Amino acid sequence: MIYLDNSATTKPHPEVLQSFQQVSTSFFANPSSIHILGGETEKLLLKSKEQAANLLNVYEDEIIFTSGGTEGNNIAIKGIALQHQGRGKHIITSEIEHPSVYEACKSLEALGFQITYLPVNETGVVSVEDVKRAIQPDTILISIMHVNNEIGSIQPIKEIGEIAKNHPKLFFHVDHVQGLGKVPITLSNSGIDLCTMSGHKIHGLKGTGILYKRRGVKLFPLFHGGDQELKIRSGTENLAGAVAFVKALRLIKERQVRDSEKLFQLNLYLRQELGEIEEVVINSSEQAAPHILNFSIPGLKPEVMIHTLGKQGIFISTKSACSSKDLDESRIVKACGFSQDRAKSALRVSLTYDNTMDEIKTFIHKLKEAINQLKEVME
Structure with a gap:
């Protein structure tokens, strides 16, 4: 998992x-x-x-x-x-x-x-x-x-x-x-x-x-x-x-002192790899917190990607967990001035100090596979 x-x-x-x-x-x-x-x-x-x-x-x-x-x-x-x-x-x-x-x-x-x-x-x-x-x-x-x-x-x-x-x-x-x-x-x-x-x-x-x-x-x-x-x-x-x-x-305060740089490196790698995927647009700024990265795949319903990855034991989310079952556009992404298409297809990866680089690499690989499988849905 x-x-x-x-x-x-x-x-x-x-x-x-x-x-x-x-x-x-x-x-x-x-x-x-x-x-x-x-x-x-x-x-x-x-x-x-x-x-x-x-x-x-x-x-x-x-x-x-x-x-x-x-x-x-x-x-x-x-x-x-x-x-x-x-x-x-x-x-x-x-x-x-x-x-x-x-x-x-x-x-x-x-x-x-x-x-x-x-x-x-x-x-x-x-x-x-x-x-x-x-x-x-x-x-x-x-x-x-x-x-x-x-x-x-x-x-x-x-x-x-x-x-x-x-x-x-x-x-x-x-x-x-x-x-x-x-x-x-x-x-x-x-x-x-x-x-x-x-x-x-x-x-x-x-x-x-x-x-x-x-x-x-x-x-x-x-x-x-x-x-x-x-x-x-x-x-x-x-x-x-x-x-x-x-x-x-x-x-957590001990981990913050010890592992903050690790979290930053995970975020940096994740951002670089997502940025190279043609279908992906990143919503989180480079100045954002290192443990949260939000991105959209315009044209694809986020729950479709979440369920596709979930079947392979990879768990990400859309919006806040308190409102994620409301599958309309993200109020937050929309407030940033992004298009409705981006607001409706937003996905969130959120990290902790326990996550590893191997996990992020596997996630990127599986995400690319899933996008290729779901291209017909997006078109």
């Missing part, structure tokens, strides 16, 4: 699975229970927060454990909107956000919020000047993703953070789900108030994640109950999931 759909989900690391099992077996008590077992479980939960904070270079009371990217994004965006709507109802985001941000903003429009959806250029990047110009007296939130999940474009988060610093009455949220462990980001003193991360994109487990919430930021909770997780996310904590996330975070 050659698995090249790592931006949809990654294979859990054995050490992550082991830590989950160990904690589930030995620390099964409720952290809120006042008996000894509950106390030991609570200590491990606090230790996990401390470790996560150290890895991210933030304070431990800025860590909220979540079930992943979708929940984190919704808590951040709706939490700010509902808490601060008395001061303003204007939110700035981009046209290429993940569905969990894009649809959250759409839902707020139904509640009377005004959303500015910033355009991107052909490389899928928002203009810093556009961000600056979009700010109004009633703007309460800017939400811009770090790395796009379909085309890998990297947004100017540092520059937008500096703009946010100059507007202390608005908040800046970053969806860092695709960048975590691949494209570095600084949280402390960056202008970023909220940042979403997910475990299953970094060889962790589905249903695990973190929302970074800077000290002093107030959110309206979407869940009400026992006031767990700083009163932001009520519900009995998933301790085993939290420990597993921290383990995955530590491992």
Whole structure:
């Protein structure tokens, strides 16, 4: 099997699975229970927060454990909107956000919020000047993703953070789900108030994640109950999931330091080989993140290629996994100004540090074979 759909989900690391099992077996008590077992479980939960904070270079009371990217994004965006709507109802985001941000903003429009959806250029990047110009007296939130999940474009988060610093009455949220462990980001003193991360994109487990919430930021909770997780996310904590996330975070950060050049070389080879195939056009820019490469085969339905390769044990994808069953054009590729033909035939290869050059060579070979077989369909 050659698995090249790592931006949809990654294979859990054995050490992550082991830590989950160990904690589930030995620390099964409720952290809120006042008996000894509950106390030991609570200590491990606090230790996990401390470790996560150290890895991210933030304070431990800025860590909220979540079930992943979708929940984190919704808590951040709706939490700010509902808490601060008395001061303003204007939110700035981009046209290429993940569905969990894009649809959250759409839902707020139904509640009377005004959303500015910033355009991107052909490389899928928002203009810093556009961000600056979009700010109004009633703007309460800017939400811009770090790395796009379909085309890998990297947004100017540092520059937008500096703009946010100059507007202390608005908040800046970053969806860092695709960048975590691949494209570095600084949280402390960056202008970023909220940042979403997910475990299953970094060889962790589905249903695990973190929302970074800077000290002093107030959110309206979407869940009400026992006031767990700083009163932001009520519900009995998933301790085993939290420990597993921290383990995955530590491992991916080690891989990032050790293997970033390898990932870059895989991407470079993949781009060169795809560029030599007559029927292929590449949608990801050369400045995009090294683990995501989006391309189109105009005239060919992407699901046909996905199923053809899948029968041979090679797995790639089209669009975001959250919307891949909707087989119309890619909203992201279209937003870059590319033709409908390209937007309707977009395919995504997403890598991880575990992929090898031999796997990429085999993929290219099988892709060429599949294109030749399917030429009749394309004509």
